[in-house]
Amino acid sequence: MDHCSACVVRNSAICSALDMDEIALLGKMGRHHKLVAGQTLMWEGEDSLLVANIIDGVLKLSTSLADGREQIVGVVYPSDFIGRPFGARTQHNVTALTDAHICSFSSSDFDRFARAHPELEHKLLERTLAELDRTRRWLLLLGRMTASEKLAHFLLDMSARLVKQDCRAAGPADAFDLPFGRQQIADILGLTIETVSRRLNDFKAQGLIEVPSRRRIEILNRAGLESITDAV
Amino acid sequence: MDHCSACVVRNSAICSALDMDEIALLGKMGRHHKLVAGQTLMWEGEDSLLVANIIDGVLKLSTSLADGREQIVGVVYPSDFIGRPFGARTQHNVTALTDAHICSFSSSDFDRFARAHPELEHKLLERTLAELDRTRRWLLLLGRMTASEKLAHFLLDMSARLVKQDCRAAGPADAFDLPFGRQQIADILGLTIETVSRRLNDFKAQGLIEVPSRRRIEILNRAGLESITDAV
């Protein structure tokens, strides 16, 4: 039952707010779960029955319109928290993009525990505030940027986030594998796959990037990419 | 000093989490402030020195690109909370759209008080979670909807939100004054003023709405507007 002390996200997930006794208690309520790429964990509009920490893998949060148009509203990495505590309905689908491990709790158990442990709630609040800031910046991207600007931002953002996965030292990675296919990139940026493909090829033609395989990106000229986003 | 007990948002702002003793304490730290329409209270990138409850008026949160493109990332009404507690920089401008009253606190005072009062933090967390849900739905609007769909949504949303201001009983208001000019509507929806104007006239031509003055909207055919958003 003492899986927590060996947990790889023990010190970066919200659990880091808790001391050993508390974490033992929370640990008893949690259940490990394996997700396979493509598996959907929660559905939009469904009652929120569970929340979870991501241990490993990448998941997407998405909402869609009746005619199939979809928008990815969040991407979630190891040590991130998913689900909607405190009663509300889930507002979006949660789907694994890669095989993934999560540590899940029943919503009601978690809610009760959180209310009894202010430090945990505080951690959750800080995370939620940071996520809100990030989501608001995303509004600017979707509402006011051109396709090229969106893509340049996206690539730089990914390069910054995927450092650790690439087990490099510090600084952003110049070569990395995206956990997304073209359709998912399009759903993140509010574009079509065709536009993503065309603008990516523009970047390639300008010598800014190389795309050696479907999901791999190599940044050849970071300053060039940054200049595209410099209107920011 | 006992302005709190007479405060109009006493029971709807985050203060409602507190009992009388606590509120007296918080009240001592708070300062009333009057804002004039157009006044900017906080600037993007600035250190976050204060947080506040809105007592009266409407404010916008916005971010912009160097070349002047602007996106409104939030609209804030009486009893809402603004500012970024817990250390981070303010990520957006906060500007009064109408004359407004706020009750402000120094960030550091508020942070300290909040950490000592879990009930307050909990309220703040619930609000932040709800705001995050709303912001994520907005991503869908910006990323995947057409101009007409955006506007129909916007009008229905406004009609629902402005009920109270119109001192009607229950149900959404069919006639109301927007607190926004055309440019602001455009900045909310990621459009230009020209497109807003044209699509609004389409609605008028279809008998869906009437626009008797610059800022007034009358919904003549709610079902018609709803059918435009029915892809949702």
Place this chain on the structure above:
DNA sequence: CGACAGATTGACGAAAGTCAATTACGGTGG
């Protein structure tokens, strides 16, 4: 009553979307 900011309207262009055909990747099985 008049001036000016804000809103509308029109003509045009550009960016992104759509539809369809082709190509390339990556996994599978022989």
Place this chain on the structure above:
DNA sequence: CCACCGTAATTGACTTTCGTCAATCTGTCG
């Protein structure tokens, strides 16, 4: 290890939507 298949990605031709620029109109406030 290679050939094959299916999915994903690219490419091309065309359409649509929205943005741009400019002129005109209108409501609001001094």
